[in-house]
Amino acid sequence: MNVIETTNLHKTYEGAVPVKAVNGVSLQIEAGEFTAIVGPSGSGKTTLLNIIGGLDRPTEGEVIVGGQDISKLSNNQLIDFRLHNIGFVFQAYNLIPVLTARENVEFVMLLQKRSRAEREARSQALLEAVGLGDRMDNRPTKMSGGQQQRVAVARALAPKPKFVLADEPTANLDSHSTANLLDIMANLNRQEGITFVFSTHDQRVIDRARRVITLEDGVVVSDIRREENPVPEA
């Protein structure tokens, strides 16, 4: 089953020189994929992820997420759609600094109006799953970059989204934290069947993906599937 389907997607930024950031992308992403979008800087990775995530609108083409054409939604409907269907992990500024790790994770569930008991149980389970069971009451400012990104992954999963979009989630991390975060994401993918779509520059991250879509100048230039999730090279 496709969770994401785009047809002939275009995004042109108007300006003195119009930039065709995405230039005819048609993709299908199935549930349970662990997919990396790669390509040189400026190739349109962020733009593509933003459109798939309902943060930005295409100039042309269709985006169907979970069977729903999201280009037909109003801005307010999109906010709600994002809340219930998509988990986000950004490169930075993922967390509310005045809330603890646990409160950050609970917050999105609160927006979804989930019960207190469910919020508490789930935030605890998720933070334990990302290895932060003992740091739940810390604020992000007291955590390392890697820990913050793990909280962000827990936060992204909290609303039970159809998939998680992560735009360069490891860009600010050292290699140890990068490997750690990737382990966590890969585990969640394998064990819980969570769909991850992430963009990256980092070859070590690319190596962990089961499908690698390469963009160049807004066009998909290669799309490689590896049936087995490869074991990370030392």
Next chain:
Amino acid sequence: MLTLIAWRNIWRSPTRSLVVIVAVALGLWAGLFLSAFSIGLSEQRARDQLETMVSHVQVHHPDFKGERDINNFIPDGPDLLTQVQALPDVVGATGRSLAFGMIASARKTGGVMINGIMPETEAVVTKLDQKLVEGTYFDGVSRNPILISQRTAEAHKLGLRKKVVLTLKDAEGEMVSKAFRIAGIYKSFNSQYDEANVFVLSEDLQDMLGLPGELHEIALLGPNKEEAGIIKTEVSALAPEALVEDWREISPELRLLADTMDQMMYIFIGIIVLALAFGIINTMLMAVLERTHELGMLMSVGMNKFRIFAMIILETLFMAMIGVPFGLFAAWGMVSWMGQPGNGIDMSAFSQGLEEFGMSSVVYPELDPNYYWQVMLIVAVAAVLSAIYPAIKALKLNPVEAVRAH
């Protein structure tokens, strides 16, 4: 949780928030205290005017006012006066015979209102005895004593014990004259009034008029100006044929004064609140701009505009409301303390010689308890209104732009 975030956000830049909190507290305190002071001042001025001139309630013949025809005296005036003086709520009551006439000295002649008064009760009702600057209160002159004002004395180049002649029309319309000797010279705070009024004993005037015992005016004081209405009703019941008026009717300008004071206060509070509003707008705009990425992230993960808006409004409201109790309490404490007898603000340095006129120079600040709530409400509303612009700024953020890492 919105509340929690809003509350914790305040403490992200404690100094900046404290500046706003302190400004709210100080503004409120200053606004309330100055209001209390203005009210105290205007109340005191009104009280002084009433207790030295106007009195709380006056009684006349219904046709006396205007023409001031001496034949329109109060029916059974002396009886009514005795009855009024016996009313439990009445602190003091006095009767007056009044007539227009001419005062003539060797130097010149002028028109005056001749007040025939009862010295003892007049002293209770208008403190006329305290307004003397020279001489005595009808003493020391064996026959026909008169009190004239300092202004009149200067205009006529008259001194104590000098003679003046009063001329007027009696009840029959005949011109009558009589010589009076100056027993005392008075001065009130109203120089126009001073130029136009002289005081003689009621018997002497009644004798000239040929209206023995008759009174044109009864003036009385109650315990305070608020109860004038009650006393008016009581007196009206005693004298259904007479015209009984309370101070609001006698002196509309006093009422106007109080109203103007009220308006001034609101203008004053308005200016303070406006200054606060600008401070708040500025602070919250800074807060929103600082949190561009964070707000973008919140919108991206599904926080809707209403919640973003509410969060910023709440944050502002909390900040203002932390300052409010301090301001209220400080103002309340100061007003209550200074309102106690002996703790008032002595204004004698600013308004010399008020006591000379039988007025007090100590102002006791006072404030209706409702006023505290009103001002608190005004500040809360102002805070919310000031937060609207920064909140709208936040809503205008584009999550895509806000969330891009730089």
